Amino acid sequence: MRTLPDLEAEMHRLITEARGRGICLRLLGGLAVKVQCPQPMHPALKRKYPDMDLITDKAGAKKLLSFLPEMGYTPNKTFNTLSGDRRQLWYDETHGRQIDVFIGEFTMCHTLPLADRLDVEPLTIPLAELFLSKAQIVQLNRKDVLDLLALLLYHEVGPGDEGTINCDLIAGLCAKDWGLYTTISLNAEKLRACLDEGEVALSPEEVQTIKRRIISLQKAMDEAPKSMAWKMRARVGTRVRWYEEVEEVQRT
Secondary structure, X not given: OOOOOOHHHHHHHHHHHHHXXXXXXXXXXXXXXXXXXXXXXXXXXXXXXXXXXXXEOHHHHHHHHHHHHHOOOEEOHXXXXXXXXXXXXXXXXXXXXXXXXXXXXXXOOOEEEOHHHOOOOOOEOOHHHXXXXXXXXXXXXXXXXXXXXXXXXXXXXXXXXXXXXXXXXXXXXHHHOHHHHHHHHHHHHHHHHHHHOOOOOOOHXXXXXXXXXXXXXXXXXXXXXXXXXXXXXXXXXXXXXXXXOOXXXXXX
């Protein structure tokens, strides 16, 4: 079966076909942010989306070994042999694109559990996890910043998942992990500094909307009850590295 030239159309094809085979496949990464935000995207937040990141559960991962070749994809055999229980790489050689498939969880600087909430949205991971997948990166790049600002501009922060960045879920995860809390908090400061310095051409009203939502999220994180282990790790602080150093294959 041939792949489609348009990446977003190809994403719809894959997820629809996977659903028909009993495979739960969801989108994450920059393209997922685009799908979740109104179209057209704000001109200051536009960027290119060259590749696709997906996630499935452990049962789906086994089925992908036959499913994706049928869909027109070629495996990275070495990588998939070594890391296929956690992550798989596939190539659309016709269009020069890569698919990065995560299994059950998303791991970069921190590990985000995703398998239990893949049914919240029909196409992408939930907004809270989508936000965290970007905000848990210690060294944010320009694409990460634009994606985070887009999510905060177009989606309210509050309890629940209906079009909302679920602050209760984020606060709960951060209350269990001082390292994750610290990275998210530091990146919230980076986003505010970016807005204050006018690095992205947003209106004053848009800037205030994003800042208000950052404050709401930070408040929820700060107020969530913390364990003794969390408090003990907080005493050590950033003198000891609190995140994993990751050698990336590719970041979208």
